[in-house]
Amino acid sequence: MKVYLAGPEVFVPNAREILDRKIEMTRMAGFVPVCPGDLEAPASMTGKARGLVTSEINERLMLSADFIIANLTPFRGIAADAGTVYELGFMCGRGCPAFAFTNTTAGHFERVKDYYDGEVKADASGALRGPDGLELETYSMADNLMLDGAIENRNGVIVRHAAAPGELYTDLTGFKECLAIAARRLLG
Amino acid sequence: MKVYLAGPEVFVPNAREILDRKIEMTRMAGFVPVCPGDLEAPASMTGKARGLVTSEINERLMLSADFIIANLTPFRGIAADAGTVYELGFMCGRGCPAFAFTNTTAGHFERVKDYYDGEVKADASGALRGPDGLELETYSMADNLMLDGAIENRNGVIVRHAAAPGELYTDLTGFKECLAIAARRLLG
Numbered sequence: 001m002k003v004y005l006a007g008p009e010v011f012v013p014n015a016r017e018i019l020d021r022k023i024e025m026t027r028m029a030g031f032v033p034v035c036p037g038d039l040e041a042p043a044s045m046t047g048k049a050r051g052l053v054t055s056e057i058n059e060r061l062m063l064s065a066d067f068i069i070a071n072l073t074p075f076r077g078i079a080a081d082a083g084t085v086y087e088l089g090f091m092c093g094r095g096c097p098a099f100a101f102t103n104t105t106a107g108h109f110e111r112v113k114d115y116y117d118g119e120v121k122a123d124a125s126g127a128l129r130g131p132d133g134l135e136l137e138t139y140s141m142a143d144n145l146m147l148d149g150a151i152e153n154r155n156g157v158i159v160r161h162a163a164a165p166g167e168l169y170t171d172l173t174g175f176k177e178c179l180a181i182a183a184r185r186l187l188g
Numbered sequence: 189m190k191v192y193l194a195g196p197e198v199f200v201p202n203a204r205e206i207l208d209r210k211i212e213m214t215r216m217a218g219f220v221p222v223c224p225g226d227l228e229a230p231a232s233m234t235g236k237a238r239g240l241v242t243s244e245i246n247e248r249l250m251l252s253a254d255f256i257i258a259n260l261t262p263f264r265g266i267a268a269d270a271g272t273v274y275e276l277g278f279m280c281g282r283g284c285p286a287f288a289f290t291n292t293t294a295g296h297f298e299r300v301k302d303y304y305d306g307e308v309k310a311d312a313s314g315a316l317r318g319p320d321g322l323e324l325e326t327y328s329m330a331d332n333l334m335l336d337g338a339i340e341n342r343n344g345v346i347v348r349h350a351a352a353p354g355e356l357y358t359d360l361t362g363f364k365e366c367l368a369i370a371a372r373r374l375l376g
Contacts, residue, residue: 086274089281090338093278135200
């Protein structure tokens with residue numbers, strides 16, 4: 001079985017090293033790894049054209065995969081990386097199993113509450129809202145309900161692990177646990 | 189044709205009013221609207237169970253739709269709402285056309301640069317990175333390349349509109365333009 005390895009580690013300085021570690025760990029777990037960077041746009045392509053071709057290549061890689069393991073660690077803010085979330089949706093839309101990990105144990109509600117510096121109040125109907133009026137989800141989930149729901153409703157898991165601050169995108173403890181769970185559930 | 193109307197307007201205080209306006213505009217454009225909230229989890233369900241059922245209901249609604257119009261306006265930070273991005277990926281994974289709008293004209297690169305207070309430097313290979321070492325995409329796109337790429341490679345568009353700050357999630361100018369473009373391309 002082929003697994004698409006999605007995550008924001010493609011943006012770290014030693015991305016190649018981290019991806020290679022993930023690839024090696026995936027093979028050890030009995031799966032065939034597929035990840036962004038396996039194929040790249042021609043070096044001559046720049047700007048927006050390069051972005052469009054990269055998107056096309058990554059979608060083609062996803063189409064070759066049977067399931068996904070997504071790194072949902074919050075990225076430049078309180079939510080998971082948008083590219084990774086897109087890829088999670090893409091694979092779920094295809095009907096594939098999904099597993100995920102996040103390198104923070106703080107849940108979605110706690111992070112949004114922190115974003116509002118704790119200034120969260122119930123409205124007349126009891127819904128909790130920030131000072132901007134936007135409602136908070138209160139489902140004890142790792143991220144937006146569509147992400148947690150997608151994964152759990154597909155018999156997947158979201159592994160939460162408290163990585164050291166400097167290792168938010170390089171700690172692969174949660175990834176390893178995802179591989180072990182996926183192996184039990186999909187290769188069993 | 190049925191269109192799934194994705195966006196963070198479900199979190200605003202007058203969500204029902206905004207969704208009803210979107211539904212009405214969608215019908216006027218010649219499409220059948222499908223949107224989160226059309227079906228809801230039983231009132232008795234609370235907590236995580238409610239979140240899981242809501243996710244399942246929204247996925248079922250998406251499966252009934254032929255394409256998507258997503259509101260990618262940045263939400264609680266620099267990127268589009270994670271739930272909306274998941275839904276965009278889901279519909280694209282199913283092979284459906286996709287259109288989007290955002291109520292800011294600032295692109296992804298500008299927003300990430302602002303996030304780093306302008307402290308962005310090129311590394312030895314020429315890649316631009318923030319003080320945390322994370323690379324910036326420089327593709328002149330509205331959001332992460334997987335979002336823009338998905339939409340543009342499917343012959344869709346991302347309409348950028350400068351809404352007033354107080355109307356970031358209620359201004360439907362870009363939505364109206366998406367409907368008009370989708371009608372020309374899909375109903376032609």
